[in-house]
Amino acid sequence: MVAEPGSALGVLELDIRPMDTGDLAAVAQLERESYEFPWSEGIFRDSLRVGYHCSVLTLDPIIAGYSVLAVGAGEAHILNVCVRREFRARGLGGRLLDHLIDQARDAGAGMLFLETRPSNLSAIRLYQSKSFVQIGIRRGYYQAAGGREDAIVMRRPLF
Ligand SMILES: CC(C)(COP(=O)(O)OP(=O)(O)OC[C@H]1O[C@@H](n2cnc3c(N)ncnc32)[C@H](O)[C@@H]1OP(=O)(O)O)[C@@H](O)C(=O)NCCC(=O)NCCS
Numbered sequence: 001m002v003a004e005p006g007s008a009l010g011v012l013e014l015d016i017r018p019m020d021t022g023d024l025a026a027v028a029q030l031e032r033e034s035y036e037f038p039w040s041e042g043i044f045r046d047s048l049r050v051g052y053h054c055s056v057l058t059l060d061p062i063i064a065g066y067s068v069l070a071v072g073a074g075e076a077h078i079l080n081v082c083v084r085r086e087f088r089a090r091g092l093g094g095r096l097l098d099h100l101i102d103q104a105r106d107a108g109a110g111m112l113f114l115e116t117r118p119s120n121l122s123a124i125r126l127y128q129s130k131s132f133v134q135i136g137i138r139r140g141y142y143q144a145a146g147g148r149e150d151a152i153v154m155r156r157p158l159f
Contacts, residue, residue, distance in 0.1 A: 013058075014095065024041050030063065034084075053069040065092050074111070076107065076112045093123075098130070100112070110159055115151035136153045137150050137153065
């Protein structure tokens with residue numbers, strides 16, 4: 001556990017731990033509040049089942065964020081990272097990113113990848129601040145209100 005005395009989060013205790021099935025309803029609720037096209041609870045359940053690295057960030061006792069990471073063939077891929085709206089812009093996304101980088105490195109990956117919407121400027125700034133660089137565009141990758149939206153592909157070396 002890491003205490004955060006004096007930070008914008010006051011004395012709430014911050015912890016990042018593995019997600020388990022008991023977290024799924026709360027995580028799926030947070031997901032619905034955060035995305036226009038949210039993952040279903042079943043997608044999170046499947047992510048646990050197939051062995052993705054799924055984590056929750058808690059501010060005791062609240063689930064304030066979560067992440068999902070896939071690792072294989074020497075590469076890691078961030079599939080989801082999210083912070084509860086009322087706790088954003090306090091550094092928690094950065095804490096989750098640091099955790100994801102450590103998880104990927106510990107799992108033996110040499111490169112970490114992610115996709116993000118070009119419209120998601122706060123996410124892009126956060127990734128850049130953690131040394132991710134854009135390496136390409138996937139055309140029409142995301143569902144969007146008016147049809148499809150491209151994805152920016154970013155990567156970060158781990159060694
Ligand atoms: C993207 C997301 C995870 C970022 O989480 P976050 O907790 O807000 O991230 P951070 O607080 O670490 O950084 C975000 C901003 O807050 C600022 N910040 C960090 N700590 C701060 C503090 N103590 N006080 C004020 N601002 C702070 C950062 O500088 C950054 O500013 P910028 O966007 O102007 O560059 C969050 O916005 C989110 O969950 N969005 C919805 C889901 C989503 O889009 N996920 C990404 C999919 S690719």
